[in-house]
Amino acid sequence: MEHLDDSTLTELAAIVCGDEPGMKRRPGWELAGFLRRAGWQNVPEHDGRPRMLWVEETLRERQDEEAADIERVILRLADRREYLQQPSDYDAVMTRLQDILALEGRRIDYHKHRPVLTDYDSDEVPRPQRVELKVAITDLVNDPDLASAVQLRLDEARTCQEHGAYTSAVIMLGSLLEGVLVHAADTRPAAAPLTRPARDTRLQELIQHAHANGWIDQDAKMASDLLRTYRNLVHPLAEKRARHSADFDTADLCWSTVNAVLNDLAASTPQE
Known part of the structure; x- marks a missing residue:
């Protein structure tokens, strides 16, 4: 995929960290594991810096070296298997992810139940996100x-x-x-x-x-x-x-x- 704008990488880092309400939060010790699940090779361990800064810089470095790894991160964020223990977090992540990808002319779709990146046409009717269950x-x-x-x-x-x-x-x-x-x-x-x-x-x-x-x-x-x-x-x-x-x-x-x-x-x- 083409290189993403720096602001898009910043937004992706925020989603990976998951500090916003309703999103899956990943502490520092989980960050390298997430990148490995995304398919990255030779993943460095989190070095103790603020998580957001570490993820953002790691994404930028990897985009310069292997742009396909950024797509792998996006697809892992959109993979329901990442949320088996916290399925309610999936909807908030997907809403945010689709919004930022739309600015890059891309979106998440599904093929045989797995996420794929496709081109985004702003003239198309957007696919609605699932209504969230707000009650017990x-x-x-x-x-x-x-x-x-x-x-x-x-x-x-x-x-x-x-x-x-x-x-x-x-x-x-x-x-x-x-x-x-x-x-x-x-x-x-x-x-x-x-x-x-x-x-x-x-x-x-x-x-x-x-x-x-x-x-x-x-x-x-x-x-x-x-x-x-x-x-x-x-x-x-x-x-x-x-x-x-x-x-x-x-x-x-x-x-x-x-x-x-x-x-x-x-x-x-x-x-x-």
Whole structure:
């Protein structure tokens, strides 16, 4: 790749250090290991200088010697495997990374679930970033056993996503969404009540019920209807008829949907 502007290298160093809220922070002893995971050879150990200064100077020196190593750093920052222990940090990093790369006429895309650098066309509609989950499951489910079950499905969906089992991730996300909406219908006062017990109500009706009572916004409702369609791909015949299998983009869209609904439900929780 072409040499990046000094200001871009400074921004990359800041992301590597991760001192900003929401980003993965790397102490000095982790910096050389990160560069090795990015594919660098002959990586010097951090020498005790301020981390930001050390990373910035190391990037500049390496760009002069081996420009391809800068691309390797960018791709490692965009690699979900770097965030297996802190998956929520990925969204903040990607938002910042895409912003600074756009100024260089580049962006991160994905091929076979791995990040790649591509040219950026400012006339294209930018790819939206995933909506972040801003609440804990216990903020909207007051039954400890149910909260534990929902959290387990959330964790399993994340595991499926990270290992390329996208249909399984979508199924887990649809399952936990249905469980949370049933709980809301059972425990919240509703101006527009259901016509049957919540546990006997289809997901489509639960979504409509939550929206009709102001628990979720219109955008969350529309996205949830789409998630319901994808969740139905659990049936192989439905997948055959649709001529579509869940892929990375499908699962990523469903994550945004579930996160948006959970955020809305937490924000609309009745005050005691």
